[in-house]
Structure formats: C-alpha cells, structure tokens
Amino acid sequence: xxxxxxxxxxxxxxxxxxxxxxxxxxxxxxxxxxxxxxxxxxxxxxxxxxxxxxxxxxxxxxxxxxxxxxxxxxxxxxxxxxxxxxxxxxxxxxxxxxxxxxxxxxxxxxxxxxxxxxxxxxxxxxxxxxxxxxxxxxxxxxxxxxxxxxxxxxxxxxxxxxxxxxxxxxxxxxxxxxxxxxxxxxxxxxxxxxxxxxxxxxxxxxxxxxxxxxxxxxxxxxxxxxxxxxxxxxxxxxxxxxxxxxxxxxxxxxxxxxxxxxxxxxxxxxxxxxxxxxxxxxxxxxxxxxxxxxxxxxxxxxxxxxxxxxxxxxxxxxxxxxxxxxxxxxxxxxxxxxxxxxxxxxxxxxxxxxxxxxxxxx
Ligand code: ADP
Ligand code: ZN
Numbered sequence: 001x002x003x004x005x006x007x008x009x010x011x012x013x014x015x016x017x018x019x020x021x022x023x024x025x026x027x028x029x030x031x032x033x034x035x036x037x038x039x040x041x042x043x044x045x046x047x048x049x050x051x052x053x054x055x056x057x058x059x060x061x062x063x064x065x066x067x068x069x070x071x072x073x074x075x076x077x078x079x080x081x082x083x084x085x086x087x088x089x090x091x092x093x094x095x096x097x098x099x100x101x102x103x104x105x106x107x108x109x110x111x112x113x114x115x116x117x118x119x120x121x122x123x124x125x126x127x128x129x130x131x132x133x134x135x136x137x138x139x140x141x142x143x144x145x146x147x148x149x150x151x152x153x154x155x156x157x158x159x160x161x162x163x164x165x166x167x168x169x170x171x172x173x174x175x176x177x178x179x180x181x182x183x184x185x186x187x188x189x190x191x192x193x194x195x196x197x198x199x200x201x202x203x204x205x206x207x208x209x210x211x212x213x214x215x216x217x218x219x220x221x222x223x224x225x226x227x228x229x230x231x232x233x234x235x236x237x238x239x240x241x242x243x244x245x246x247x248x249x250x251x252x253x254x255x256x257x258x259x260x261x262x263x264x265x266x267x268x269x270x271x272x273x274x275x276x277x278x279x280x281x282x283x284x285x286x287x288x289x290x291x292x293x294x295x296x297x298x299x300x301x302x303x304x305x306x307x308x309x310x311x312x313x314x315x316x317x318x319x320x321x322x323x324x325x326x327x328x329x330x331x332x333x334x335x336x337x338x339x340x341x342x343x344x345x346x347x348x349x350x351x352x353x354x355x356x357x358x359x360x361x362x
Contacts, residue, residue, distance in 0.1 A: 006023040007022045007220075011234055012231075013163060016163050018163060018164060018167070019166050019167070020143060020166075020169065020227050021033050021166070021167070022171065022224055022227065023169070023170070024220070026168055026171075027061075027062070027131070027170045027173075028058055031062040033062070033166070034062025034129065034166075034168060035062045035064070037165050037168070038062070038063065038102040040098070040101055041066055041100065042066060042068070042098065043063050043069075043101065043103075044070075044091055044092060044095065044104070045063075045068060045070045046071050046103060046106065046114070047111060048107045048110065049074050049075055051075075051106060051107040051108070051111070052070075052106070054173075055170075056072075059104060063104075067095070069091060071087065071088060073087070077263050080114050080150045081149055081150060082151070082158065084149070085118055088114065088122075092122045097122065099126060102127040103115050103118060103122075103128040103129070104131060105142075105164075107131075109137045109140075109142075112130050112137050112142050113141060113146075113148050113149070116145070116147030116162055117147035117148055119147075120160040121160070125162060128164050129166050130142035130164045130166070130167040132167065133173040134185060135188075135189070136268065136269055138171075138174075139188050139192075139222075139227060140188045140247075142167050143164075143227055143231060145162050145163035145234070146159065146161060147162050148160075161238065169223060169227075171223065174214065174219060181267070182212075183212070183269070183305045184268060184269025184306075186212075186222075186269070187269035187270065187272045187273040187276070188226070188272060189204065189211075189223075189226050190204060190297075190301060191249055191250060192225065194297060194339065194345065195343070195344075196233075196343060197229065198342045199343075200225050200229075201343060203225075204222070204300060205300055209303070211304070233247065243347075245347055246345045248337050249279060249337040250278070251272060252323050252336055252337070253271075253274065253278040253323065254271035254276075255271070256320075256322035256323045257271040257311070258271040259322050260314050260318055260322055261314060269306070273308060274308060274310055277297060277298055279337060279339065279359070280294040280339060281294055282336070282338060282351070282359035286338075288346075288348075289338075289340050289341045290341055297342070310360040316360050319360060320353060320356055323356065335349050335350075336351050
C-alpha cells in the first residue's frame with residue numbers, strides 16, 4: 001500500500017479550499033487524512049443507526065488523543081429535522097465544545113446535511129468533515145457546502161452555505177449500501193454526463209453493467225469524474241448565482257414527484273431520473289434538442305435499474321403546482337434546467353405551463 005490509490009481533488013475556494021480524497025479502505029489505511037482535517041482538540045461524530053455499527057469504529061483511529069463524542073440518530077430523510085438539529089446543539093453543549101470543535105458527518109446525505117448545518121450554527125460556525133457513505137452523498141451532497149434541514153412544509157427550507165474542511169470518500173463503504181440506494185446515486189452520476197460532459201455520458205453507457213455490479217474500479221472512476229464536475233462548478237459559482245443551477249437538471253420535476261409521491265415511495269435519485277427524462281422531453285419538443293438524446297438518456301437510466309416514467313397515479317396539475325413552489329423560481333414564471341442535448345444543459349426562464357404538463361408523459 002503506497003497511497004497511490006488515494007486520489008485527491010480540490011475544491012478551489014480561496015482560503016476555504018478543501019480536498020476530496022477518494023479511494024478504497026481510506027479510513028483504515030489512511031487515518032491521517034481524517035486526523036489532518038480535524039484541527040482542534042475536540043470532535044463530535046454524527047452518524048445514523050445503520051451506518052454507525054458498520055463504520056464508526058473506522059473513524060476512531062483518526063481521532064486519537066482528541067476528546068470526542070458520538071451522536072447516533074435514527075436513519076432516514078424524516079430525521080432531517082429542527083428537533084434533530086437541536087439534539088446536535090445539545091451534544092455540542094454537553095461536551096463543552098469550543099469554537100475549535102470539528103463535526104464529523106459519517107453517513108449519507110441526511111447526516112451530511114444535518115451535520116453541516118449544525119456545524120454552520122454552533123458558535124456561528126465550526127469546522128466539519130464529510131465522510132459520505134452513500135453514492136449519492138459521495139458524488140453530490142457532501143461536496144459544495146449546501147447544508148439544511150427540512151420542515152413539514154418542504155425539504156431543505158432551513159439551511160446555510162457552509163463548506164466542509166475535507167471530504168473523505170472511502171469507496172469500500174459502498175459494499176454494504178442497499179442496491180436501490182446505489183442505483184439512486186447513479187442517477188446523480190448520470191446527471192453530470194447529461195449536463196456537462198457527453199464523453200462521460202458515453203463512458204457511462206459503456207460501463208453501466210460494471211457499475212451496477214459494483215466493480216470497484218468503475219465506481220471509483222465514476223465518483224472521481226462526478227466529484228471533479230461538482231468541485232469545478234462549486235468553485236465557479238459557490239452560492240448558485242449562475243451555472244451551479246445546472247446541477248438542478250431533473251430536480252424541479254423530481255422534487256414535485258417526491259413531494260406528491262411521498263419520500264418513502266420514490267427515492268430522491270429515482271425522482272431525479274424521472275425528472276431528467278421530463279426535462280429532456282420538454283427540450284426535444286420545444287426544438288432545443290434532438291429526440292434521440294432523450295432516448296439515450298431513457299435507455300441508460302433503465303439499464304441502471306432506474307425508473308423513467310412519471311407514476312401514473314400522480315395528478316399532473318398537482319405536480320405543476322408543486323413545481324411552482326421550487327426555490328429556483330423567480331417571481332412567478334417557471335425557471336427550468338433544460339438541455340440542448342447530452343452534455344449541454346441550459347437555464348431556461350418562462351417555460352409555459354402547457355409544455356410542462358405535457359413533459360410528464362411520453
Ligand atoms: P442519501 O445519502 O441518499 O441522501 P440517507 O442519508 O438517508 O440518503 O441514506 C440512505 C439510507 O442508506 C439510510 O437508511 C442510511 O442509514 C443507509 N446507509 C447509508 N450509508 C450506508 C452504507 N454504507 N451501508 C449501508 N447502509 C447505508
Ligand atoms: Zn439531487
């Protein structure tokens with residue numbers, strides 16, 4: 001083991017720049033990565049009840065000699081609440097955490113978003129390290145500093161931009177991830193090809209089966225290429241004034257499907273898969289993109305075991321109404337991310353209701 005299999009990318013944000021380390025068995029073979037990211041003498045590890053029994057012991061060596069505490073919450077999107085946020089605040093208070101405490105978020109997007117928001121708020125902001133254990137968190141939510149909790153009224157309504165100090169992606173943790181969660185994460189991987197990178201999209205077409213069968217090299221490559229795109233767009237546009245919005249491809253449709261379908265029924269990645277197809281269809285029908293690209297997208301997503309049809313029982317007008325509540329809209333008219341074809345997403349304002357309604361169905 002010479003460390004050559006650790007690949008490190010950087011998110012360039014001036015004095016808030018940070019590394020993304022990717023590789024197999026990083027936690028056990030390279031405890032120094034975590035050790036170096038935790039600067040102060042105190043650490044709080046946040047995890048959930050599925051992940052903690054599997055991987056909490058792997059982060060302890062990286063914390064040696066620090067005074068550390070652990071907080072384990074129940075798993076699931078329903079736990080991304082203000083109540084759980086308050087629990088993290090009390091955990092900090094209980095350990096008499098100072099401003100040099102570091103929070104370590106070990107888990108999927110729920111733990112990462114909640115932990116990041118807690119780190120943004122404790123004493124107006126302390127360091128945190130992302131140790132993502134779902135594919136979705138590895139390629140998307142752990143990078144870029146969007147942190148939040150949900151309200152009953154909607155997802156991610158309370159949050160802050162707060163960048164992590166490091167992202168440590170131990171690809172071995174994917175070995176225990178349920179198949180359905182892995183496939184949901186692949187939807188976000190496909191998204192990077194769809195919006196930025198036709199060559200990556202073609203690579204995914206060539207490696208779909210390897211990825212589904214968890215071929216380690218293929219997964220590492222997909223994660224690295226995805227993180228590269230995420231890191232670049234975040235460096236260009238940290239607070240989403242411009243082209244970071246392209247990452248929302250498929251998401252305005254998708255969020256509506258999640259909201260109306262129920263978060264238990266459709267996973268986020270699954271809703272994004274369906275939403276990307278809706279966006280591609282709308283693009284083709286309005287003459288922006290070739291219809292053949294919609295077909296390629298549908299076929300790749302299906303090969304990855306992802307849904308591509310809007311659930312038939314969801315009322316199309318209710319979906320449209322849900323889309324209007326999207327955070328991205330500016331004063332009334334719908335703002336959508338469409339594409340000119342694979343690898344070329346565009347922000348489009350003022351899309352007509354009729355076009356949106358038709359896009360739900362083939
Ligand atoms: P996401 O990362 O998709 O936003 P969650 O944080 O809710 O979602 O994680 C999805 C589910 O997978 C949760 O039930 C979580 O406990 C579980 N989980 C996360 N990482 C792993 C892992 N490496 N192995 C097994 N289960 C995991
Ligand atoms: Zn997403």
